[in-house]
Amino acid sequence: MTATAFALLGYIGWTLLLLLVMETLRSVLVLGGKRRSDSFRPDGSDGSPFAQRLSRAHANCLEGFPIFGGLMLLALLLQLAALTDPLAPWLLAARVAQSSVHLLSVSVMAINVRFAFFAVQMAIAAWWCVKLLQAGLAG
Structure with missing residues (x-):
């Protein structure tokens, strides 16, 4: 497995882990009779402060995936x-x-x-765009 394939799998796995934690917290509330299953807001704004941050962290992963995951998928597809x-x-x-x-x-x-960690991701993505474009124009 290439480092790119591993990172792509890791990105997906991390996003899934955040989702599993979020859904576990919600399930505990529902099964404990503290919340109805249809009472959760899609954006997580009605949860505890940690649940709200968890929801946003998960959403951040989803929002970035078309760029970061897309570039990794493109690189893998084009070999x-x-x-x-x-x-x-x-x-x-x-x-x-x-x-x-x-x-x-x-x-x-x-x-x-x-934000600094996000900036690192943006810089890497920009670099990859340039390199993949150069490779495409050269090939």
């Missing part, structure tokens, strides 16, 4: 993973770090750190 492999683990690490900081705090410092 150009050698271009994305060196930075793919760093993109995954930055994504996990961004979500983790989001789960821990919404202080100004945490928001700044979270």
Whole structure:
């Protein structure tokens, strides 16, 4: 498995893990009789502060997937993973770090750190766009 394929699987797995935690928390509330299953807002705004952050962290993963996942899928499809492999683990690490900081705090410092991890992902994606375009024009 290439580093790109591993990072893509890791990104999907991380997104799934966040969803599973969110659904587990909701299931506990429903099964404990504290909430009705039809009472949850889709955006998670009616949950505890942690549940709200969890919902946003999960949504952030989904929002970024068309760009980050799309670029990795494109590289794999075009057999150009050698271009994305060196930075793919760093993109995954930055994504996990961004979500983790989001789960821990919404202080100004945490928001700044979270943005820095997002900026790393954007820079990697921009670099990949340039490299994949160059490879496409050359080939």
